[in-house]
Amino acid sequence: MKDAMISVKDRKLALTNIGVAYAAFLIGTLCGLLQVFIRNDALTLPGWLDYYQVLTAHGLLLAIVFTTFFIFAFFHSGISRTLGDFSPKVRGWNWAGFWVTLIGTMLVVVMIVAGQASVLYTFYAPLQAHGLFYVGLALFVIGTWIQGFALIAHYLKWKKQHKGELSPLFAFMTIATIILWVIACLGVVATVLFQFIPWAFGWTNGINVELSRSLFWYFGHPLVYFWLLPAYMAWYVVVPKIIGGRVFSDSLARLSFVLFILFSIPVGFHHQLTEPGIASFWKFLQTVLTFMVIIPSLMTAFSMFATFEMRGRELGGRGLFGWVSKLPWKDVRFTSIFIAMLFFIPGGAGGIINASFQMNEVIHNTLWVVGHFHITVGTPVAMTFFGLTFWLVPYLSGRRFTKSLQRMAFLQIATWSVGMLLMSTAQHLLGLLGAPRRTAYTGYQHDSALAWFDGVLSNHVTMAVGGSILFLSAILLIYIVVQLWWLAPKSDENSYVTFPIATSDTSATPAFLENWKLWIGIAIVLIAVAYTIPLSDMIQHAPPGSGRFQTW
Amino acid sequence: MHLHKYEKIWLGFGVFALIVFLSVVGVSAFHQGHTPSGGHMTIDPENVRGTAPFDEPGVHQREDGSYEVVIIAKAFGYEPSEIQVPVGEEVTFTVTSEDVVHSFSIVETNVNMMVVPGQVNHKTHTFSEEGSYLIVCNEYCGSGHHFMSTEIEVIGQ
Structure with missing residues (x-):
């Protein structure tokens, strides 16, 4: 058991990242609770705080800060576990990256609290936040790059020492995710450095709004895969071990990650289907490319259920579905992630609807979209991270996940599921009826708008009840994290919490799957095909730039 | 493999x-x-009212008998504030923004257009039923975003 433990210094690095993640989680979910009450006129904020400040904080703290810090904690511990302890140099760069990311986060948060950045997490120009908000965003990205490249350096050193060997699946997937992240961030870095910062500080006068939106969404869509791929890593590598099985197919797992690198980036226009400045042809082309990610998603679904069924049958399950009851449902590390997967079925189907070109008009910027990302990043990703937290924190802190904490964890995932089911169903239905997203208030005086709230589930109460249950669930989770980190009994030789890594048979895996140059090259070609002409059109036929507006 | x-x-x-x-x-x-809605015309966002067709916001009948509704979106409303179009006729909405990004979204229809400063967006729609339709801005545009709405009257001929 002991030899699977990573060094104390690497554990401290990962734990610190988790600490920041859950601090952001606590504040972010509190913001969410405030929102559901403000929208129903059940709560009035004090004069110094505004709904859109709260909404900006909710989006950034949960979708960006919580996810990113947690993901790096998972990477640090998993890479150290599978490729060996970090050298002082690699660890030092990871700490440097952590601090830069954290300073960027703090700068962004200070600007939001000061009322200088109520621009929401999409920060669409020509809404102009304080220049330091954009500096904070840039630092955040640079910090993650430093950590990403430090992990790549560690990986390359391992490759050098293991010539001709395929890397462990966990490491392969980490590197794929970092490659995706670095390529994706180029868009947001370009718009923040060359458009927003000079404009916000007054060095330039106008901003090309459509270009900035397109560069944002070049980043914005792969961003969701940056959240999703670490969850997939848990599904592919961790879950099979927890249930006592093995990876269904090593080569298919690697292939699916490669396909995500290729098809998650040249697709940003499907967030811009209803806007001018992009020809229908390019919107349609990117719609087609968007649909390609369905293939690795179906591969993942197949692998998961194949693993479950094979294991269930090993344990004596018979008949068509007898294996289901043999799975370890009493293990919250498994059940949490299984529920997360179930949520992704409607989540993924909703995503196909959203990206379906003209069908997008029915739901674009309605509450449907809000419902959609709460059952994608908000549950499949977030609840997978909860499922990881239950063993990762005690693994790193050297404590025990006691029986009573396990019961509490079950209560936590149950409340999260129920709360999210209520809230997101209400949001989906309201969106279909036409209710807009991102509004502080829902009282449009019109018969159509009044009818929105007459439904069994689409009424004022459902969303608020769902939101309240979710917040209680969040508090429970924070309590569990605090216990696992500082208060639970220390583990001993017999009760060591392990980092589950399933065996993956690489004997049939072709080596070209780890030929990064090849995949990065193809990704760049696809990006060039999808973006070169429409982006150069936007630059060549640019209207006079837009000025600076602070409308909040 | x-x-x-x-x-x-x-x-x-x-x-x-x-x-x-x-x-x-x-x-x-x-x-x-x-x-979905789209368009290729750009416009100086600081001189919207000096640029045709936005110098005359409102409902216009075209030579072929169809209608064009020219709309300027701004924080936090639309110009003109009153719109009337006939039922069963083809209506093209032509919109742009004087300030930040908005949307022009007619509830209960598929008209759901992003309104981007510097760009002109178009969408053609034929109303099949008379009545008053709610128009909302569904893209965050500032502290009054949730007050940004208007109505369109679809009248019989």
Whole structure:
């Protein structure tokens, strides 16, 4: 058991990242609770705080800060576990990256609290936040790059020492995710450095709004895969071990990650289907490319259920579905992630609807979209991270996940599921009826708008009840994290919490799957095909730039 | 690379479904003309009212008998504030913004347009029922975003 433990210094690095993640989680979910009450006129904020400040904080703290810090904690511990302890140099760069990311986060948060950045997490120009908000965003990205490249350096050193060997699946997937992240961030870095910062500080006068939106969404869509791929890593590598099985197919797992690198980036226009400045042809082309990610998603679904069924049958399950009851449902590390997967079925189907070109008009910027990302990043990703937290924190802190904490964890995932089911169903239905997203208030005086709230589930109460249950669930989770980190009994030789890594048979895996140059090259070609002409059109036929507006 | 037989069937089914979906979307888009709103005209966002057709916001009948509704979106409302169009006629909405990004979205229809400063967006729609339709801004545009709405009257001929 002991030899699977990573060094104390690497554990401290990962734990610190988790600490920041859950601090952001606590504040972010509190913001969410405030929102559901403000929208129903059940709560009035004090004069110094505004709904859109709260909404900006909710989006950034949960979708960006919580996810990113947690993901790096998972990477640090998993890479150290599978490729060996970090050298002082690699660890030092990871700490440097952590601090830069954290300073960027703090700068962004200070600007939001000061009322200088109520621009929401999409920060669409020509809404102009304080220049330091954009500096904070840039630092955040640079910090993650430093950590990403430090992990790549560690990986390359391992490759050098293991010539001709395929890397462990966990490491392969980490590197794929970092490659995706670095390529994706180029868009947001370009718009923040060359458009927003000079404009916000007054060095330039106008901003090309459509270009900035397109560069944002070049980043914005792969961003969701940056959240999703670490969850997939848990599904592919961790879950099979927890249930006592093995990876269904090593080569298919690697292939699916490669396909995500290729098809998650040249697709940003499907967030811009209803806007001018992009020809229908390019919107349609990117719609087609968007649909390609369905293939690795179906591969993942197949692998998961194949693993479950094979294991269930090993344990004596018979008949068509007898294996289901043999799975370890009493293990919250498994059940949490299984529920997360179930949520992704409607989540993924909703995503196909959203990206379906003209069908997008029915739901674009309605509450449907809000419902959609709460059952994608908000549950499949977030609840997978909860499922990881239950063993990762005690693994790193050297404590025990006691029986009573396990019961509490079950209560936590149950409340999260129920709360999210209520809230997101209400949001989906309201969106279909036409209710807009991102509004502080829902009282449009019109018969159509009044009818929105007459439904069994689409009424004022459902969303608020769902939101309240979710917040209680969040508090429970924070309590569990605090216990696992500082208060639970220390583990001993017999009760060591392990980092589950399933065996993956690489004997049939072709080596070209780890030929990064090849995949990065193809990704760049696809990006060039999808973006070169429409982006150069936007630059060549640019209207006079837009000025600076602070409308909040 | 080894593929399990069931996996081949599953992926084959998936890819087939994908091709069907995309064909439906593509035929609907390019054969039947159901494309989302869009436009290629740019405009000086600081001189919207000095640029045709936004120098005369409102409802105009074109020579071919169809209608064009020219709208300026601004924080936090639309100009003109009163719009009346006939039922059963083709109506093209032409919109731009004087300030930040907004939307022009008519509830209970598929008119759901992003309004981007510097760009002109178009969408053609035929109302099949008379009545008052709610128009909302569904893109965050500032502290009054949730007050940004208006109505369109669709009247009998």
